[in-house]
Amino acid sequence: MSSSKRGRVSAVEAIRGISMMGVIGIHIGAEYLANPTPNIHLVALFDIGTRFSVPIFFFISAFGLFYGQSPSAPFSYRDFLVRRGRAVVLPYLVWSFFYILHDAWHYGMGIPPLSSIASMLFFGNAKYQLYFMVILIWFYLLMPLWRILLARMTLPLLAGILLVQVAFDYWSSFNTAFNLYVYGLPEGTLLRALLFYRLNYWVVHYIFIFLLGGYIALHFDAFRAWMERTTGRLYALGIVSLAALLAWYYKLILVDGYTPLQGIFTAHQLSPLGILYTIGATLALFAFFTHLGTNTLLGRAFQLLGKHSYFIYLAHPVAITYLLMVIYGRGYVLTAPIALTMYAATLALTLLGAVVVRKIGEQIPIVNELTIGLKPRK
Incomplete structure (x- = not known):
């Protein structure tokens, strides 16, 4: 990894790859729960061990926005929105309309009415993975606020934001009165939709991890030196935090009688x-992939997955849909071995699709612009 301020940070590319793998795990885990007797340990692998996947993308996004930048440097909000619009909004719209048309055809439901399409696009509901892009767009729209905050950010202030984050997310997720109020609102009303789909656009749910990414990017040399001194303790923190979440999941199921889905x-x-x-x-x-580098086979594999993670993330529901069609069409139930095989097949097929489409896009640039927001290099 280059030590220069603007040098490429290979660990970030690798994290992008592993978090995309986690997102696929979550979505295959959701299908696996259709099994009437799912293996609770495989559910833990698919749906608990992968829980970092969505928030860590916000960390990576903020890191990319602020790495090698200064929040006090001149900034054109308009130019920023144009660039981000090309990179995120255009592919978001292309893939949303693709899924609207594909699912209308595949499930025989027909094209939804115009008012439904507007709602789908606003909330990111054209397909189950697309809501992430809507939150990301809101983060981009609020870029002037993040610049002001990060210009003044200190570690105590960041710790305070973390405490607010924990309290807010707990309220949003577990406050019975609020959630009963939302579910009690009449179906089809705007207020119900705005509150019911709050996870799809309320950036405050992920504000801490986003600002952490920006803060680390702005102080990367100091962070890297600290990370290299404390690598062992960072590994321990990762393992202990995973163990705590898993322990809670197993307690919910084995002691409290929750179903795996409830867990x-x-x-x-x-x-x-x-x-x-x-x-x-x-x-x-971050510590692991910094240490791993890009010279080993594993390091190169994660760089490849990171490079193509955007396309894989956008396209993997297509692979899941047709693999399930084959599995159920042949009379199989999604058992643990079949679910694991399906995971490997989804990853392999979408990676292959990403490589092929990227190659086509090198010859026909508009393909890359529309699918992954990549403009040809001048």
């Missing part, structure tokens, strides 16, 4: 232990 809907990334695990996993993975 993963409780021990999620916005719970206090989930937030601790996000922080532990982020720091431990």
Whole structure:
């Protein structure tokens, strides 16, 4: 990894790769729960061990926005929005319309009415993975605020934001009165939709991990020196935070009588232990991939996955849909071995698709612009 301020940080690319693998795990885990007797340990692998995956993408996004930058340097908000619009909004719209049309055809439901499409696009509901892009767009829209905050950010202030984050996420996830109020609102009303889909656009759910990414990017030399001194302790934090989240999940199921589905809907990334695990996993993975580098086979594999993670993330529901069609069409139930095989097949097929589409896009640049927001280098 280059030590220069603007040098490429290979660990970030690798983290992008492993978090994308986690997102696929979460979505295959959701399908695996259709099995009437799921293996609770495989559910833990698919849906608890992967809980860092979504929040860590916000960390990576902020790191990329602020690495090698100064929040006090001249900044054109308009130019920023144009660049981010090309990189995120355009692919978001392309893939949203693709899934709207594909699912209308595949499931025989027909094209939804115009008002439904507007709602789908606003909340990121055209497909189950796309809501992340909506939150990311809101983070981009609030860029002037993040610049002001990070210009004044100190570690005590960051710790205070973490405490507010834990309290807010706990309220949003577990406050019975608030959630009963939301579920009690009439179906089809705007207020119900705005509150029900709050996870799809309320950036405050992930504000700490985003600001942490920005803070580390702005103080990267100091962070890297600290990380190299404390690598062992960072690994320990990652392992202990995962163990704590897993212990809670197993207690919910084995002691409290929760179903696996109830267990993963409780021990999620916005719970206090989930937030601790996000922080532990982020720091431990940063240290691990910094140490791993890019010269080993494993290091190169994660660089490849990171490079193509955007396309894989956007396209993997297609692979899941058709693999399930084959599995169920042949009369199989999604057992643990089949679910693991399906995971490997989804990752392999979407990686292959990403490589092929990227190659096509090198010859026909608009393909890369529309699918992954990549402009040809001048």
